[in-house]
Amino acid sequence: MTRLAVIGAGIMGEDHARIVADELPGATLQVICDRDATRAKSVADALCAEDVSNDPEATILRNDVDAVIIASPDFTHAPLSMACIAAGKPVLCEKPLSQSPEECLSVIRAEQAAGTQYVMLGFMRRYDRSYAEMRQALVEGRLGRALMMHNFHRNVDTPNADFTGAMAITNSAPHEFDVVRHVLGTEFTSISAFQPRRSDQRVAPVVMVLQTADDQLVTIEVNNNAAYGYDVRAELVGEAGSIAMNNVAYTRTDTAFASSTGYDADWRGRYHDAYVRQNRDFLRFAQTGLFPDTASDCWDGYCAALVAETGAKSLSSGQREEINLTHRPEFYSARKGVAA
Numbered sequence: 042m043t044r045l046a047v048i049g050a051g052i053m054g055e056d057h058a059r060i061v062a063d064e065l066p067g068a069t070l071q072v073i074c075d076r077d078a079t080r081a082k083s084v085a086d087a088l089c090a091e092d093v094s095n096d097p098e099a100t101i102l103r104n105d106v107d108a109v110i111i112a113s114p115d116f117t118h119a120p121l122s123m124a125c126i127a128a129g130k131p132v133l134c135e136k137p138l139s140q141s142p143e144e145c146l147s148v149i150r151a152e153q154a155a156g157t158q159y160v161m162l163g164f165m166r167r168y169d170r171s172y173a174e175m176r177q178a179l180v181e182g183r184l185g186r187a188l189m190m191h192n193f194h195r196n197v198d199t200p201n202a203d204f205t206g207a208m209a210i211t212n213s214a215p216h217e218f219d220v221v222r223h224v225l226g227t228e229f230t231s232i233s234a235f236q237p238r239r240s241d242q243r244v245a246p247v248v249m250v251l252q253t254a255d256d257q258l259v260t261i262e263v264n265n266n267a268a269y270g271y272d273v274r275a276e277l278v279g280e281a282g283s284i285a286m287n288n289v290a291y292t293r294t295d296t297a298f299a300s301s302t303g304y305d306a307d308w309r310g311r312y313h314d315a316y317v318r319q320n321r322d323f324l325r326f327a328q329t330g331l332f333p334d335t336a337s338d339c340w341d342g343y344c345a346a347l348v349a350e351t352g353a354k355s356l357s358s359g360q361r362e363e364i365n366l367t368h369r370p371e372f373y374s375a376r377k378g379v380a381a
């Protein structure tokens with residue numbers, strides 16, 4: 042049995058812990074850790090975890106913890122990932138690794154110095170079937186050469202009233218930055234970001250146009266005040282055809298001369314299966330030491346952070362901004378499949 046600790050018992054931490062408890066044969070829920078001891082205890086009790094803690098660093102060092110899931114606040118992700126690297130423990134770290142590309146590079150340096158990969162990043166969309174089928178269609182040559190990928194990412198409303206257009210780019214769009222790189226197997230070279238005007242004080246959608254190293258165009262709309270439901274769409278257009286994501290709904294209601302399907306309120310239902318697949322891959326990684334082909338690593342975390350930072354810069358400058366990635370270390374190229 043692989044003994045897992047979950048650090049952070051908020052919305053995502055509780056979901057990860059539930060997946061470990063209910064859907065991860067071969068793993069046990071060893072420790073639930075949260076700075077808020079009451080919160081840790083209530084999640085641990087509900088899911089029959091072995092123990093609780095309110096000290097993340099001490100949790101990582103425990104002899105009865107084999108691997109770690111980090112779902113604490115974003116600013117803790119990089120330091121806690123570094124602590125896992127130092128302890129030699131595999132870690133599934135929720136996105137983002139850091140919003141600072143520089144801080145991502147520090148984690149990359151620590152991992153390279155350790156000589157082995159420990160950090161898997163929770164960009165779970167790579168495990169969503171729709172994106173996997175898009176990537177497969179491209180790999181098998183069914184679409185011809187990829188020309189464009191269009192993306193829509195809509196949340197019902199913002200997590201807080203201070204949410205800005207720049208935060209739409211740095212908090213929400215990194216999912217698209219990561220999964221599009223994964224599907225197309227390329228890097229972004231430039232980004233332009235635009236915003237229309239709303240009639241109220243709420244944050245307006247952000248629309249981005251990105252160019253890739255292979256001369257493809259990618260559009261991303263992030264609307265954090267879409268009001269009607271959680272809605273993610275994507276279409277990959279090739280020279281010989283296109284492949285589009287369907288709305289994922291298990292039922293359709295037909296009444297009063299109309300037909301309708303529903304939307305989830307947030308991403309957790311829409312991506313539940315992807316989270317389960319991702320966490321199972323993490324467990325295999327923790328057991329075998331072989332970094333999964335599909336998963337995001339620290340290099341991917343750095344790329345997402347740099348694209349996001351450059352996108353926020355474009356939104357404020359009103360200009361197209363170049364994305365200047367540093368050289369990708371050989372250490373991270375080795376394991377990559379078609380995406381390399």
Ligand code: ISE
Nearest residue numbers: 194195196212213216307308
């Ligand atoms: C949010 O920032 C997330 O991280 C979720 O995973 C995502 O699906 C949601 O739409 C974002 O806004």
